[in-house]
Amino acid sequence: MAARVCRNWFKTWRSGSAINSSYQSLNKVEQTLYKMKQTLYRNASKFAAQQMCAIQTSTPGTGPASRHAMRRLYHPPVFILAAPRSYTSVVCAMLGQHPQMYATPELHLFQSETMAEWFELCQSASFPRAHGMLRAVAQLFFGEQREETIRLARSWLRERTHLTTGQLLRRLTARIYPATLVEKSPSVNMDQDSMARARRMFPRARFLHLVRHPSGQGASVLNYMKVRAQHGPIPPTHWLKGLAWYGQPTDDEREPDPQHAWYALNRGICQFLKSVPEGQQWTIRGEDVLARPEETLRPLLDWLNLRTDADAIERMKHPEHSPYACPGPQGAEFGNDRFFLQNPTLRPEKAPEQSLEGPVSWSASRYGLTREVVELARQFGYR
DSSP: OHHHHHHHHHHHHHHHHHHHHHHHHHHHHHHHHHHHHHHHHHHHHHHHHHHHHHHHTOOTTSOOOOHHHHTOOOOOOEEEEOOSSSSHHHHHHHHHTSTTEEEOOOOOOTTOSBHHHHHHHHHHOSSOTTHHHHHHHHHHHHSSOOHHHHHHHHHHHHTTTTSBHHHHHHHHHHHTTTSEEEEOOGGGGSOHHHHHHHHHHOTTOEEEEEEOOHHHHHHHHHHHHHHHHTTSOOOTTSHHHHHHTTTSOOOTTSOOOTHHHHHHHHHHHHHHHTTSOGGGEEEEEHHHHHHOHHHHHHHHHHHTTOOOSHHHHHHHTOGGGSTTSSOOSTTOOOSSOHHHHHOOSOOOSOOOOOOSSSBOTTOTTOOBOOHHHHHHHHHTTOO
């Protein structure tokens, strides 16, 4: 009897030891799996952060990104390049009404490397250079454009003078994501360095070269000068005088000839675009956008990989719906073309036929367009 009890106890003990051993083995397996899972999650998280940083923030000249910035998403912006008075305001606002795009006022960023330099240029400018940025920040970060939010926007920008202009714009593009930001600032077209800076800071940005007939653009420049003169004398350093007397002393006794500025600016844009991959550039005539929006905009939207349906096109016909298609509050009244702010609707009536031959409308001596202007205009399809 005692021997049987001992044998049964031994069997139970051995069985229990086996069970304990099994439990110990199982625990070891579970611990190993847990460590593997931790390692996998840690590596996956690290890889995701690296990819997010590479995609969203690692452009040349921007420096290391913060953890908060790494989580920000944005689409590469679209920059409109054009000589002033080339329908840029209305075309930009039209693009901004597309359900997948957002158009800002004129930000005038890329003549500066940093926001501190941007503030210095705004203080010395002969026009209200900061108004567009103030309106954009007030709208996007404080919900509306009022005198109070304009003051808040100015403080918000002052707190970010350590940023590059590219980093600042990235804040805006992240704010409107998943929409694509589209922006047009005449100042970026004025020199190769500004355009190159925009591309360096946004290597995947797309550039839309918007052109206008040289006769129509020149007449518009001089007409705008007359309107501006009603609000006081135009300083000799004002950009309007630079356009009217390009390459000459801004002498009111000398007859203006804005065709030279049209040629220099458009040729400069063409020169810059030689450094841009073909898939990231597009040229379009402003007259075609206004006269035949459906026909002209669909290929452009295809290039941008955006919707081309009838509803999207219809929305684009209403630039007046932009939050910036009206005068802003005190302290930031402008930020866009004065004529556009007064009447921002699309006026698709057929533009008058303009010829590259014969005298220009603004000349009392009845001279015509130069050979260089005519040749470049023909490259854009004008006759």
